[in-house]
Amino acid sequence: MKKQNHCFYTLFALFFFTFTPLSMTTVLGQNSKSNSDEDALFIRKIYDHALTNTSAYPWLYDMCTRIGARLSGSEGAAKAVQYTKQMLDTSGFKTRLQACMVPHWVRGEAEKVMVKTKNGSMPLRVLSIGNSIGTGKKGIEAEVIEVKSLDDVDKLGEKVKGKIVFYNRPMDRTKIQTFEAYGGAGDQRRSGASRAAKYGALAVLVRSLSTELDDRPHTGALVYDENYAKIPAICVSTNDAEKLSKTLQNEPNLKLFMRNTCQMLPDVESHNVIGEIKGSEFPNEVIVIGGHLDSWDPAQGAHDDGAGCMQSMGVLDILKKSGYKPKRTIRCVLFMNEENGLRGGMKYAEEAKANTSETHILALESDAGGFSPRGISFDADPSVFTEKFKKVSAWEDFMKPYGIDFTKGGSGADIGPLKPQKFLMGGLRPDSQRYFDFHHTAFDNIEFVNRRELELGAAAMASLVYLVDKYGL
Amino acid sequence: MKKQNHCFYTLFALFFFTFTPLSMTTVLGQNSKSNSDEDALFIRKIYDHALTNTSAYPWLYDMCTRIGARLSGSEGAAKAVQYTKQMLDTSGFKTRLQACMVPHWVRGEAEKVMVKTKNGSMPLRVLSIGNSIGTGKKGIEAEVIEVKSLDDVDKLGEKVKGKIVFYNRPMDRTKIQTFEAYGGAGDQRRSGASRAAKYGALAVLVRSLSTELDDRPHTGALVYDENYAKIPAICVSTNDAEKLSKTLQNEPNLKLFMRNTCQMLPDVESHNVIGEIKGSEFPNEVIVIGGHLDSWDPAQGAHDDGAGCMQSMGVLDILKKSGYKPKRTIRCVLFMNEENGLRGGMKYAEEAKANTSETHILALESDAGGFSPRGISFDADPSVFTEKFKKVSAWEDFMKPYGIDFTKGGSGADIGPLKPQKFLMGGLRPDSQRYFDFHHTAFDNIEFVNRRELELGAAAMASLVYLVDKYGL
Numbered sequence: 001m002k003k004q005n006h007c008f009y010t011l012f013a014l015f016f017f018t019f020t021p022l023s024m025t026t027v028l029g030q031n032s033k034s035n036s037d038e039d040a041l042f043i044r045k046i047y048d049h050a051l052t053n054t055s056a057y058p059w060l061y062d063m064c065t066r067i068g069a070r071l072s073g074s075e076g077a078a079k080a081v082q083y084t085k086q087m088l089d090t091s092g093f094k095t096r097l098q099a100c101m102v103p104h105w106v107r108g109e110a111e112k113v114m115v116k117t118k119n120g121s122m123p124l125r126v127l128s129i130g131n132s133i134g135t136g137k138k139g140i141e142a143e144v145i146e147v148k149s150l151d152d153v154d155k156l157g158e159k160v161k162g163k164i165v166f167y168n169r170p171m172d173r174t175k176i177q178t179f180e181a182y183g184g185a186g187d188q189r190r191s192g193a194s195r196a197a198k199y200g201a202l203a204v205l206v207r208s209l210s211t212e213l214d215d216r217p218h219t220g221a222l223v224y225d226e227n228y229a230k231i232p233a234i235c236v237s238t239n240d241a242e243k244l245s246k247t248l249q250n251e252p253n254l255k256l257f258m259r260n261t262c263q264m265l266p267d268v269e270s271h272n273v274i275g276e277i278k279g280s281e282f283p284n285e286v287i288v289i290g291g292h293l294d295s296w297d298p299a300q301g302a303h304d305d306g307a308g309c310m311q312s313m314g315v316l317d318i319l320k321k322s323g324y325k326p327k328r329t330i331r332c333v334l335f336m337n338e339e340n341g342l343r344g345g346m347k348y349a350e351e352a353k354a355n356t357s358e359t360h361i362l363a364l365e366s367d368a369g370g371f372s373p374r375g376i377s378f379d380a381d382p383s384v385f386t387e388k389f390k391k392v393s394a395w396e397d398f399m400k401p402y403g404i405d406f407t408k409g410g411s412g413a414d415i416g417p418l419k420p421q422k423f424l425m426g427g428l429r430p431d432s433q434r435y436f437d438f439h440h441t442a443f444d445n446i447e448f449v450n451r452r453e454l455e456l457g458a459a460a461m462a463s464l465v466y467l468v469d470k471y472g473l
Numbered sequence: 474m475k476k477q478n479h480c481f482y483t484l485f486a487l488f489f490f491t492f493t494p495l496s497m498t499t500v501l502g503q504n505s506k507s508n509s510d511e512d513a514l515f516i517r518k519i520y521d522h523a524l525t526n527t528s529a530y531p532w533l534y535d536m537c538t539r540i541g542a543r544l545s546g547s548e549g550a551a552k553a554v555q556y557t558k559q560m561l562d563t564s565g566f567k568t569r570l571q572a573c574m575v576p577h578w579v580r581g582e583a584e585k586v587m588v589k590t591k592n593g594s595m596p597l598r599v600l601s602i603g604n605s606i607g608t609g610k611k612g613i614e615a616e617v618i619e620v621k622s623l624d625d626v627d628k629l630g631e632k633v634k635g636k637i638v639f640y641n642r643p644m645d646r647t648k649i650q651t652f653e654a655y656g657g658a659g660d661q662r663r664s665g666a667s668r669a670a671k672y673g674a675l676a677v678l679v680r681s682l683s684t685e686l687d688d689r690p691h692t693g694a695l696v697y698d699e700n701y702a703k704i705p706a707i708c709v710s711t712n713d714a715e716k717l718s719k720t721l722q723n724e725p726n727l728k729l730f731m732r733n734t735c736q737m738l739p740d741v742e743s744h745n746v747i748g749e750i751k752g753s754e755f756p757n758e759v760i761v762i763g764g765h766l767d768s769w770d771p772a773q774g775a776h777d778d779g780a781g782c783m784q785s786m787g788v789l790d791i792l793k794k795s796g797y798k799p800k801r802t803i804r805c806v807l808f809m810n811e812e813n814g815l816r817g818g819m820k821y822a823e824e825a826k827a828n829t830s831e832t833h834i835l836a837l838e839s840d841a842g843g844f845s846p847r848g849i850s851f852d853a854d855p856s857v858f859t860e861k862f863k864k865v866s867a868w869e870d871f872m873k874p875y876g877i878d879f880t881k882g883g884s885g886a887d888i889g890p891l892k893p894q895k896f897l898m899g900g901l902r903p904d905s906q907r908y909f910d911f912h913h914t915a916f917d918n919i920e921f922v923n924r925r926e927l928e929l930g931a932a933a934m935a936s937l938v939y940l941v942d943k944y945g946l
Contacts, residue, residue, distance in 0.1 A: 051646045173524045173925075176875055211925060372845070372904045374876065402649055403847065431845045431904060433925040452646070452684060452906040 039470070042322070043398055043463045049321045050459035056314030057451045059087055060307060060370075064300035064446040071130075071297045072337040073104030073268045080293050081271045084309065084334055088275030093316055093332075097271040100347035102337040104268045105131055107297055108261030111234055112139070113205065116255040117247055124244065125237040127217040127298060128260045129189055129206065130340045131224070132233040139259030140164070140232065142202050146248055150187055150195045161200035164256045166248075167192045168207045168241050171436065178211050178432040179368065185209055186220075193233040194225035203232040203258055207241040211436040215239050218440040219296050221340040232260060270336045272344045277316060279328040285472070286329045287465055288363040289315050292338035292345075292414050299444040303435065306446075307370025307454055309334045311428070314458035315465055322462075326469045328361070335414035338367070342413060349417035361473045364426040364461055365412025369438070370454040371430035376464060377409030381422040388424040388473060395467045404460045424473055426464065428457055512943070515795070516871055516936045522794045523932035529787030530924045532560055533780060533843075537773035537919035544603075544770045545810040546577030546741045553766050554744045557782065557807055561748030566789055566805075570744040573820035575810040577741045578604055580770055581734030584707055585612070586678065589728040590720055597717065598710040600690040600771060601733045602662055602679065603813045604697070605706040612732030613637070613705065615675050619721055623660055623668045634673035637729045639721075640665045641680045641714050644909065651684050651905040652841065658682055659693075666706040667698035676705040676731055680714040684909040688712050691913040692769050694813040705733060745817045746807040750789060754800040758945070759825075760938055761804050761836040762788050765811035765818075765887050772917040776908065779919075780843025780927055782807045784901070787931035788938055795935075799942045801834065808887035811840070815886060822890035834946045837899040837934055838885025842911070843927040844903035849937060850882030854895040861897040861946060868940045877933045897946055899937065901930055 050056075063083055070076040081097065088095045107128055115122040128134075145160055147153055148169040153160060167188035171181040186209060193204045208218035217237045224230045236244065248254055273293060279285060291308020295301020312332045319330065336344035352360060364376070376399075380388050389408065396406045411425035419425060430453070438444040523529075536556055543549040554570065561568045580601055588595040601607075618633055620626055621642040626633060640661035644654040659682060666677045681691035690710045697703045709717065721727055746766060752758060764781020768774020785805045792803065809817035825833060837849070849872075853861050862881065869879045884898035892898060903926070911917040 047649070048647045174521045176520070176929075178925075372906050374847075433845050433929065434923050437923070450907050450910070452651075456649075456906065 039467065040398060042466060045322050046318055046462045046466060047402065047459045049318045050314070050455045050462065051452065053321050054314045054317050054455060054458060055091070056310040056317065056458050057454055059313060060302065060310040060449065060454065061446055063306055064302050068300045069297045070293060070295045070301055071105070072102040072270060072294045072340060073265070074297065077270060077294055077336065081273055084273045084293065084313065088273070088313060088316070088332070091317060092320070093275040093277060095273070095275045098274055098347060098351065099269055099271055100336060100343045101267040102270040102343045103131070103341045104265040105340060106263060106265060108134060108263065111260040112258070113234055113236065114257040115244060115247060116141070116257060117251060124240040125215050125217050126234045127219040128262045129233040129235055130219055130221040130296065131264065132193070132222060132260070132262055133230045134261045134263055135203065135232045135259050137261065139257055140203050141255055141257045144205070144248065144254055144256040146245060150191060153195045153199065157199050160196055163201055164203045164205060164258065165192070165196040165201045166205045166244065168245055170207065170238070171209055171211050173211060178436050181211060182209055182436065189220050189235065190222055191225070193222050193231050194228045197228040197231045201231060205256065205258070206233060206235050208235045208238050209436065209439070210238045213238045213242065216441040216443060219298060220440045232258060234258060234260060272336050272348055273334040274331060275313065275316060276329055276331040277319065277326050279326050281327040283329050284358050286331055286358050286360045287468055288331050288333055288360060288415065289461055289465060290333035290335055290414060291366050292336070293334040294337050294339050296339060296440050298442040300446055301444055302446045302449050303369040303438050303444050304440065305338065305367045307449060307457070308366035311366045311370070311454065311458040311461055314455070315462040318458060318462045319466065324466060328469045330465060330469065338414050342417070345414035346417050349421070352418060353421060360418065360421060360423050362424050362426065362468045363411070363415040363418050364428070364464060365415045366428040366457060366461060367412045367414065368428065368432065369430050369435045370449045370457060371432070371434060372453045373404060373428055373430050373457040373460045375405040375407055375429040376426045376460065377407045377411065377429050379409065379411045379419070379425050381419055384422045391473055392424060398467065399460065399463060402456070402460065428461055430457060512940065513871060515939060518795050519791055519935045519939060520875065520932045522791045523787070523928045523935065524925065526794055527787045527790050527928060527931060528564070529783040529790065529931050530927055532786060533775065533783040533922065533927065534919055536779055537775050541773045542770045543766060543768045543774055544578070545575040545743060545767045545813060546738070547770065550743060550767055550809065554746055557746045557766065557786065561746070561786060561789070561805070564790060565793070566748040566750060568746070568748045571747055571820060571824065572742055572744055573809060573816045574740040575743040575816045576604070576814045577738040578813060579736060579738060581607060581736065584733040585731070586707055586709065587730040588717060588720060589614070589730060590724060597713040598688050598690050599707045600692040601735045602706040602708055603692055603694040603769065604737065605666070605695060605733070605735055606703045607734045607736055608676065608705045608732050610734065612730055613676050614728055614730045617678070617721065617727055617729040619718060623664060626668045626672065630672050633669055636674055637676045637678060637731065638665070638669040638674045639678045639717065641718055643680065643711070644682055644684050646684060651909050654684060655682055655909065662693050662708065663695055664698070666695050666704050667701045670701040670704045674704060678729065678731070679706060679708050681708045681711050682909065682912070683711045686711045686715065689914040689916060692771060693913045705731065707731060707733060743809045745809050745821055747804060748786065748789060749802055749804040750792065750799050752799050752801040756802050757831050758801040759804055759831050759833045760801055760941055761806055761833060761888065762934055762938060763806035763808055763887060764839050765809070766807040767810050767812050769812060769913050771915040773919055774917055775919045775922050776842040776911050776917050777913065778811065778840045780922060780930070781839035784839045784843070784927065784931040784934055788935040791931060791935045792939065797939060801942045803938060803942065811887050815890070818887035819890050822894070825891060826894060833891065833894060833896050835897050835899065835941045836884070836888040836891050837901070837937065838888045839901040839930060839934060840885045840887065841901065841905065842903050842908045843922045843930060844905070844907060845926045846877060846901055846903050846930040846933045848878040848880055848902040849899045849933065850880045850884065850902050852882065852884045852892070852898045854892055857895045864946055865897060871940065872933065872936060875929070875933065901934055903930060
């Protein structure tokens, strides 16, 4: 038994020493500035508060379970505006609502798609694509024709006339960053309807943008090209897309029945929610942190983008609880309508441009899920990017103990319209492997958000904000 | 609407360019050797096969759902030995079973712990600690005394006599690597019973080793110090530990009732499962990859360590499917009894030492969950570590596009006994944030394993094995 004891101790010692402790000296050794110690210690303090003391997760839990889905123009979106403003108010931040008109798309009755095979009808798991028109109450029945791309439709031309076009190009599993695979397949959902309508198709069915084979249909937005007729568009789960494709091999003249009653109602007023800490020395220099408050209707929008909103509110919360008094104005913006219009982002940029008394120096968005953060990627107008990125890169060593790297790359959709204003923009870059299991599905709910992962993202954002606030950019 | 169209395109363009594509040139530019191109391309091929074509996830799914828990000595463990050997056999690898005697601990009837308050009895969510003796069928009732550490017990000394000691020191949430927090709290579960027994305590109740406050009790092993009486030990969920602690503040002389019927039966024979590809040039140089096949009884052991086993089998599978013919012998070892004895690891090391016709050059373990891999940490006997780590570090650039870094640190418990044989040992280092939500609980099941994350871990391991095999170490 002595031998066994020895081995158990070995086992635990191994666990204990498996990971290098994140001591300050690691950081300090790499920075010769006299204030490096102070900054490294303050960033450690930020992480301590984020992991023990921030409200980001409880806020997200509340919003997901009490309000849930928040599609632009919906009652949920209006409630979320009130809820987040109230949380920012009661936390002692200066708040305001920034009005903007938003599209008001409604899904209507549950969508129905049936494959009419020789052996009978087979229902598919589907969700209408956001912004789509409906089929009308009677639905549409037509032959289905499978394609892999928009180019395929161009090649088929008039052959798609009177038919339902079935876009079935999968996301590429071999991409290490799943957003790259999303970028490579998204045109089918976004532009597939108008491309098919160009040649007289009646409707489109689109393979869901998922990295897995499963039974979850994914929604998301389409954009109609005003030059062509608007036709209905529905997404089908990847498993059912595979099944339909196989059935088509045996029955090429297969018919599909589609019915949905979604519609675009007149625009309604909604709001960006803004909360801030006024800068003590340079109140007119603004650092924006944000996410988007709207979310798709089938779920709670926990990862997309409740997580980003609460991480952004969490940055204010953490800085306050850490006792930090910013020199510059730190502004949290919860943008409305990223999902199907980007009106909130455009409104914020428009007013920022018009307000000549303020200068923005950084905008940082979190809109890639509340997963373990792996880095922050930076973007800016090319005329200023090299200089700004060089400056921010000098701080990267502070973030290494927390597994955060600084890279060149995109930032975020909502802050995109600010790009012409020529300052640095960043995007939190969480681990992307799980995102497309949940994104735009009925499964984007709070039980799939890990508290620590969310908090670590908020801490990474708060640390960057601290450095930019303290030293300028 | 033109404006809206523009914004949608911006949005998608942003997604597309958010992450730097992982081109070969990134890698190639950093390596001047003439074979860098070839190696970078082969590693890309390994990742392609891992993400589209490996059996690692289906195997894990099968083992979890058809066999489930695999505690040493159990029927599940015996079935898992047969299942994995069969999978390795039918995949065309050379297999054998390596016999070893293992402890056979059984949990018995469902554990019961009741707090006897003034207002009545309150049940707690508990699991007996592995290797614990039982209370006997009648159970134990005694006053409870709360401590934060083994040192506290030493200070209390005879005051714990006749009592139940309640260890209630939480894991430190501020540790970025959760294994470090585990290392810092694990002594309570491992050694708490004997320390309390030293001063005459009747039993111990231990706060579960979780990073969260939740209702999930965690099991795990204890080691009895043969110098003291064996007393029963049970873990309590973190929420219930908090509740008990609060109740004790009002009622310091509170009594606890504990009952469990677990027991250690005589050792039984079990096996390490070994599958390998014989080296074509240096068959006597061995690269070991492995995980442990045994798992705790309340769940399927999906992350701990079904994931590591299937990633290790996956390495053979991926190398074969990639068309790679190893020069050296690549050996997958599924170790038995890591959880409560480490007998499999000891047996393998003992036989490896005795077999002078073979030399090991690398042992690589995966036993930290099937989460997104972030790196590989390396360890070895100090007399060889610097040289070996320098050599392996030269290949780190090949792994950068896949988000994998090479660090100094621990390797794995099962390969630990090989350390005196003075070769390089590595441990796959997955993101650790979610691990202690599942570890040793009833929730360590296949639905919490993401397929891509598992596959990326197998790919990282296979890539290192490829490089070490090709160039030696």
